Amino acid sequence: MREFEKTRLERRRFLALGLAACLVGPATAEDDCRMRRLAKLPMQTSRGMVVVQNALGDKPLNMLLDTGAYYTCFSESKVAELGMAIETRPDNGVFLYGGTPLRRVVSTADFRIGAITTPRYSYPLMPPERLPDGVDGLLGGDFLGNFDLDIDFAGGMVNLFSKEHCPGRVGYWTTEKLEPIALQRQDDRVHICTHVTLDGEDVRALIDTGASLSTLSLGHARRLFGIADTDPRLTEDTRFRDLQGCRHFPFKQMHFGHVSVEAPDIVLVPERESQMGPDPEPMILGLTVLRKLHVYIAYRENNLYVTAADVHG
Numbered sequence: 001m002r003e004f005e006k007t008r009l010e011r012r013r014f015l016a017l018g019l020a021a022c023l024v025g026p027a028t029a030e031d032d033c034r035m036r037r038l039a040k041l042p043m044q045t046s047r048g049m050v051v052v053q054n055a056l057g058d059k060p061l062n063m064l065l066d067t068g069a070y071y072t073c074f075s076e077s078k079v080a081e082l083g084m085a086i087e088t089r090p091d092n093g094v095f096l097y098g099g100t101p102l103r104r105v106v107s108t109a110d111f112r113i114g115a116i117t118t119p120r121y122s123y124p125l126m127p128p129e130r131l132p133d134g135v136d137g138l139l140g141g142d143f144l145g146n147f148d149l150d151i152d153f154a155g156g157m158v159n160l161f162s163k164e165h166c167p168g169r170v171g172y173w174t175t176e177k178l179e180p181i182a183l184q185r186q187d188d189r190v191h192i193c194t195h196v197t198l199d200g201e202d203v204r205a206l207i208d209t210g211a212s213l214s215t216l217s218l219g220h221a222r223r224l225f226g227i228a229d230t231d232p233r234l235t236e237d238t239r240f241r242d243l244q245g246c247r248h249f250p251f252k253q254m255h256f257g258h259v260s261v262e263a264p265d266i267v268l269v270p271e272r273e274s275q276m277g278p279d280p281e282p283m284i285l286g287l288t289v290l291r292k293l294h295v296y297i298a299y300r301e302n303n304l305y306v307t308a309a310d311v312h313g
Contacts, residue, residue, distance in 0.1 A: 033165055034165065035169065036162040036165070038114065041157065041159070043152075043156045047132045050151070050209055051063065051134075055110075056111055056112075064135050065139050066210030067208055068210045071138075073126045074123050074137040075125070075131055089105055102125060105124055107121070123137075144299070148163055148298050149297040150170075150296045150297075151295040151296075152294055153294065153309045163298070167301050170298060173312055174294075176311065179258055180298075181194055183297070192299075196254055198216075198283075199252050203220075204281055206285065207285050207297070211286030214287075216268055217268070218245070218271070221249065234247050245272075248268065251264050
């Protein structure tokens with residue numbers, strides 16, 4: 001989603017301050033480096049995307065894990081089904097991609113994830129047709145950025161850890177020495193970007209767990225790799241039914257620091273079709289690539305830690 005800058009910053013700071021008040025507790029020097037798991041959420045899937053179960057009061061919700069979304073949102077039909085009061089706010093300032101405004105909100109302090117409860121907060125409501133069947137909302141960066149986010153694809157688990165630990169002390173699932181990979185964020189933006197190496201070339205990429213497919217700008221791929229229109233390896237890709245002219249190219253390898261993904265599955269999308277704005281990230285890393293990794297996002301450190309998905313011990 002995209003929205004006005006002032007609204008985004010004020011909303012995210014409000015939720016961050018409220019969650020900090022809820023999560024703060026006594027600490028000792030011995031605790032400084034200890035990792036504290038705050039929520040352990042079994043991973044489900046919907047159309048290949050990651051879904052975790054949360055709750056509004058005592059009612060379970062299936063929420064899409066979406067690091068590419070600024071805001072946590074609920075389905076308007078689900079909120080209506082629960083009989084919650086819906087407000088209309090003409091100046092809400094939140095828009096879906098493509099310009100659809102989200103003017104209706106629900107204010108609640110009953111949103112719960114494991115043992116984590118949130119302060120009272122106004123959540124935008126999404127039209128149900130913008131969500132996969134059986135999904136009740138998006139768990140976005142305004143919430144996720146208050147924790148360390150750990151996604152164990154092989155184990156089928158999403159974990160939220162406290163950010164209060166020594167830098168780099170995050171590799172609970174492996175004895176390997178983990179190499180921090182720098183994340184880039186501007187000001188208080190919750191979108192998280194990093195640099196990967198694709199077939200020997202550096203590419204800046206947005207990490208988006210809400211995207212089932214990984215994409216790269218077709219124009220950027222042509223310029224960077226010298227791919228000609230007549231290259232027989234460049235084939236039609238129709239997985240985006242509403243986008244025209246998408247292509248597939250057999251890339252050989254992607255590197256995240258010292259960790260490699262063989263034959264990364266990437267859709268090449270023309271800029272006229274992606275409509276990602278005036279200065280987009282050339283690549284979106286979706287689940288076709290991320291599922292091959294164990295992904296740990298340390299928001300406070302601004303670092304990413306990855307291993308192969310099946311590395312344990």
